Every structure is written in C-alpha cells, then in structure tokens.
Amino acid sequence: MLKISTRCRYGLLAMVELGQCYGQAPVSAQEIYKKQRVPKFYLQQLLVKLRRNGLVESIRGTRGGFVLKKDPKTIKILDIVKAVEGPVQLISCTKQSRDKCCSKIKECLTRPVWVELHEVVNRVLSERTLHDLMR
Amino acid sequence: MLKISTRCRYGLLAMVELGQCYGQAPVSAQEIYKKQRVPKFYLQQLLVKLRRNGLVESIRGTRGGFVLKKDPKTIKILDIVKAVEGPVQLISCTKQSRDKCCSKIKECLTRPVWVELHEVVNRVLSERTLHDLMR
DNA sequence: TAATACTTGACAAGAATAGTCATATATAGT
C-alpha cells in the first residue's frame, strides 16, 4: 500500500521542531515528544539515527538536547527519510543497485512504471528542504 | 522504505501477459507462472482479486484461463494496484478520508510533503495504462 | 552530588508480506 511509516512521520516531525529552534538553545527529546505526542522511547531511537547520519547534534546533560547540524535550507527531506529508514528504494532493479536485479531486466515490460515511480518519489523528496516546511 | 510489494509486481506482470493476448484465447494461470517464474498459488490468489475487481474474466475448464475484461488502453495501472492491494494511501489524512485524520491537521507542518508524495504517486499510476507497457 | 538528558543494545507484541495447500467446482473433449 506504500504507506508512509511512523518512523518517517515522527522523524520529520522532530526535525521540523528542531528547525523551528535553529540557532537557539538545544531542544530536548522530552520537549518534542510532549509537543508532538509521539512515543518517548521510539523518538529517542529516531533521534539517534538522525545524529548518526549527521543531521543533528546531541548535547548531553542538564539543559542538553538536540540541535540541527546544518541550515534547514540545506537539509533535503530525502536526507531525513534516508536517515531513519535507509534508502528509498521502491524497486531493487535501479541503476544504483544493478546487482540485485533479476536477469530479465531488458525484457521486463513492467519495470518502466516502477522505475518512474521510484524516480518521481526520490525527486519530490530531494527537491523539498526542511526549510520549505517551516513558517 | 516504500518498497513495491510482490503482490503489485506479480499482479502487473500477469496483467501484461494477458494484455499481450488480448482478443485471443484465454491464458491459463499455468502459462503465466511458468513464463514469469512467479509462485503458482500466490499468482492464483492475485488473479482472483483481479477478477473480483472486474479487470479480468475467468473461464473454467479445459482450455480455460483468464482474459482481460477491458481494452488495455482503458486499464490504468492504478486500477491494477488497487485491485491487488487496496487503495494507494500514503497517508491517512487525505481529502478522501477526513475521518482518519489526526486533530492537528491544520497546524501540521509536515503534512504538505506527504500529501504531495501521495498525489504524485497516484497521478503517475493513473496516467499510465496497461497499453503503455506493451510493445 | 543530584538532577537532567542522551546512549546503547536488547527485547517483544502485533501486523503485514509472501506463499502454501486441500478441497470443491466447472468445462471441454472423447
């Protein structure tokens, strides 16, 4: 059904929250999950992934929290999705991953639709930045 | 990860096969799964769904099989995906299903991306027909 | 040193995916 996962939704919510406070004091995980009503421990997990992918920085201790590591204008939505979910790979037979292709790639009449879908999704997520979502 | 399911892939493969023989003799499930190397019983299930959704017609008995019920030019890829998987619903807060929305729809800063993604996917799948995939 | 906050890694329930199978029914050809 191609449903957007909660991982994606919560991850982006968190990033938007951090975006709103860009340049200011760090925002704690607690502030985010209270404001956005997302599960505490689940959110923590996602924040760790965002940190490991270089999107946010964590500051430990009292008055600590998370801050964006880059300007919201330079953060693509795709970067965020990739960070919490891994690559957005609608099919395995793309140019990027030739190895996983089935052997009938050339004769495959259905492939063009899936490729187009794959490309269009990645394009939309690449064109929009975190900044575009903020007011 | 928004991966295309095998349901979708196999369903479309089957429809393309039937499309190739449109106007000719019925194609048996066996012919399809042998040619496309998809699991026999799984394919049967998908064909039943395609029939129940009015995309194909089944003919029982010897020399039976399946035929398209409509011209490939009038069958949208979206119709096929819907038949085997149900509606393509990337998020639950769309215009179509207001009821399932969260209460914060107006303040939700992340929603626009998901809506755009939802629309773009549905548009691509609606614009392409089965005929477009055939040579 | 107490309180706050992130870190790490393991664990688990539930749903979805992918696929199987037995039994029944229908039809064509002989």
Next chain:
DNA sequence: ACTATATATGACTATTCTTGTCAAGTATTA
C-alpha cells in the same frame, strides 16, 4: 459418462517489518 484441465474458496503458516518498550550506563550542569 468420464477424464483431464482449470479455476474457486478459504484456511493455514513462516518470515519479516513495524512499532514500540525498557534497563543500565554515560555525560553535564547547577
């Protein structure tokens, strides 16, 4: 009428993914 071929239906199952939870540890500030 009989047989071989084909679909119909519904139940069943293994595996994976999703969506979390939790405990114990580390770091920092006031």
